[in-house]
Amino acid sequence: MDTTVTARRPNELLASDVGTLTDALARLAVHPDQHTEAFFERLETVELLPRGASTRLRLRREQGLSVRRLEAGASRLASADAISGHTFASCCDRVTGTAGSIGPAPKIQVSRWLPVRMAEIERAERQLGKAVSRRRVGFPMEVTVRRHRRQVQVVHGRVSAPSQFEEYFSLRLKTPWGLWGGLLPSLAAEDLDPVAGCLVDRLRSRHLPEHPDTPRILVLGPCAAAVMLHEVVAHTLEADTLALTGAPDSVVGLKLGGVHLDVIDDPRLAPDGCGRFSDDEGMTVIARWLLRRGRVRQPLADLAWAGRCQRLIPGAARRANRHLLPGPRTMHLELLPTDLPEAELFQEAAGGLYIAEFESGTLDPFDGGCVLRAPCARRIGASGPADFVGPVEIRSRTVDLLAAVTAVGDRPLAAGAGWCAKDGSLLPVWARSPSVRLEGLV
């Protein structure tokens, strides 16, 4: 498969000896059960706005660090917008509340920035236009393309995790009948083509009235299924969400869905250029069975939660940036396929709805209420998806939605990538899912 992801991976973010930093951090821990870490981050966003915008090119580059001390689940963090020995020492002082906490400031050098490549970004609008034209339609659209690069390195009091690098793209498309936004692992034709499909679906359903109720049978395409699973499985099983209503580890073993629901969170399997081998606390990530045959196996946890609840395993910590504390978050969700042919999901489903994508989803962490909004859908006829209908809103509860999944298809696709905005922290999330069939939602 063609890809536009940076072929050359960048060097380690920290070019100087991290041993001096681990030594310095080791001096901050007063008790053996205190955990200290330094988080180094570099972000670059290149944004190309639509033609006609006053400034089409926007380039943002930032780097900085934070130091955190964690003890018995309580954290103190200090952060700064520069990477240097002086800022590192200053953050250590602010965390401990004492001046000169690590002695003389260590020398810190960072690697060079990767060169700014513009060609792929400038090509994207034309390629997307071609993908739309191939469907024999045409309409005006304003295309905003962004390339995001993020490099992080975490240094513990004991050990330093290798630098992690992510590169991905986001698109924002404005058409006369609405906005479309999403994430792509690359701007290759294979990744842009499904976007054109979504736009044409929205064109065909423009101005159609909102669908009044939830039908008896719903078939969710891979994109829609991924968004639903993100809300009702991943968010629900994040330790901090679980803690809002009870003890996070008390849900282990709880049956949430049928035996065909096998859901894994594995950041290593995210698309090329977006995968991670360690999390934002420097812990090694694992393939985490969120649901195994419909039962909760291992909620998402970070160091703080794993320290508090012995049954939880760390390795799922993410932070939107260095100024924010890490929290347990999903990164790449995967619903395992069954051997049921995709076509059988539509059997005896006439009158139901096929939803290809949800444009947004929200979860009420207190009562488990979930709202999923689709910009359009298709009524299922005798031979599969037929007429378009207008926007659809599904309001249900986590347990009801998962209990309603009666079948899972056999063809998983990378789908449903988007921004997760839990607690105001914007993070990219990826998924791979087959289509699913839901029955009996009220």
Place this chain on the structure above:
Amino acid sequence: MKPLRLPTIQTLRTALTAATGRTGASSAELYVKAGCSLRIDAAPWRTGAASPPASEDWRLHVGRVEERGWALRAGGPGRALFLAESGALPAPGGWRRLNRHSLRAGSLRLPTPHRRRSSLPGLAGKDVPNDDSEAFGRQLIRDVLERTRAELPGSCLIRARIDDGASASILANSAGVTGRTRLRLVTVRLDFAVERDGIRGSCSLYRAAGDPSGFDAAAMATEIADRLTLATAATTPSLPAREIAVAPALASSLLALLGPLFRGRDGWNTLQRLTSGHSLGPPDLQIRDDGAVEAGWIRTPTDDEGVPTRAVALIRDGEPGEPLLTWEDDGWSGFSAAGCRRRSGWRSPPEVSHSHLYIQPGTDSADAIRSGIRHGCYLLDRAPGGRCRATLGVSDNRREAGFEIDATGFVVERDRILGAIPRTRLTGSIRELFRGIRAVGDDLRFLPVPGAVGAPTLLLTGLQLEPVAHD
């Protein structure tokens, strides 16, 4: 935390000369911002689903953040660039990475010095969060928790977050415009839950103030207890919509929905279509936007392009007054511009935005409005997780501009509460919303919804209330 230090105007001018010299840009602007903030996140540890946590067993996170960055806008007719970076402003020799190829397609225009001065004479002396701020924040959370438990036994804190931040910025452009801002803003977000008679309910309260002492723990506890009581109440079967009083929290959300109507040429044209020869609202309706309003939290003498802020009468005596126009539209239809471009941080270019958008308080007391309802509803706030949207008819002229917002409140008769409304959908057209304003209260409050939007209690008629089932 250390005081916020910024470069001088002279340093910015030297850097501008270097940047324009390297890129060949005919005009350029540099914006530098520094900030420091204290964030307190508190939540109880939970050890069992049923048991409420012990009050001392808290999961406490404290963050001390120092942010600093700058943004360069450079260009001219045909070519432009926006470049933002973290850290200190480069020395004059640090601009070598820029060259004539750095500018791409686009066009940059920047404001020129304005003869009018801001109504805000100088920068208020704002301090930065310190060690006392942390103790104060923790005490505030504890106070609200104890008072809420006293008002509504069984209620428990789910999560509390306090952000206490100070920022300062400075800008200069090649045309000679300069500007400085200095702000202090504290926000508090509290999530509470309760279970009563087998019904679980929760609520969120989000409030802001110019300094930590601006919060009243007792008032916040009362607001939380009211909302929790409503969230766990049984639904009243009938929803009398003849007279609807809306509290400042909900009125502010409604006003925020209407924000685009008051901005720029498009907003003005839509507003004109709504009036179509009639009055828009009652004569005592005044809606203003004022970057320097006394009661506001983000009062600055200039906006983030260095253009002086001023009070703009968006609705004057119930009629469209003037739109909020940028300096580029100065003089359009005889209207003057106001400083109205804001940046959400050093990473962002300036965008048209309200500063303090508010409905001016009227002469009716809020109590009189509430007790004057013969048989109607008193809506307190938005229902958690509910709808809040407006179609202003800009892109789709076939539909009349309308709104819908999910709210929570009471059915009232005179001074008596007849029943609770855990969730209802208030709907109507924008035209009916303006025309249906029967009274404007005297209890103006600003709320972060987001931005600073303020409103007093309003009495509305001619709108619809639809039942919305619990999810």
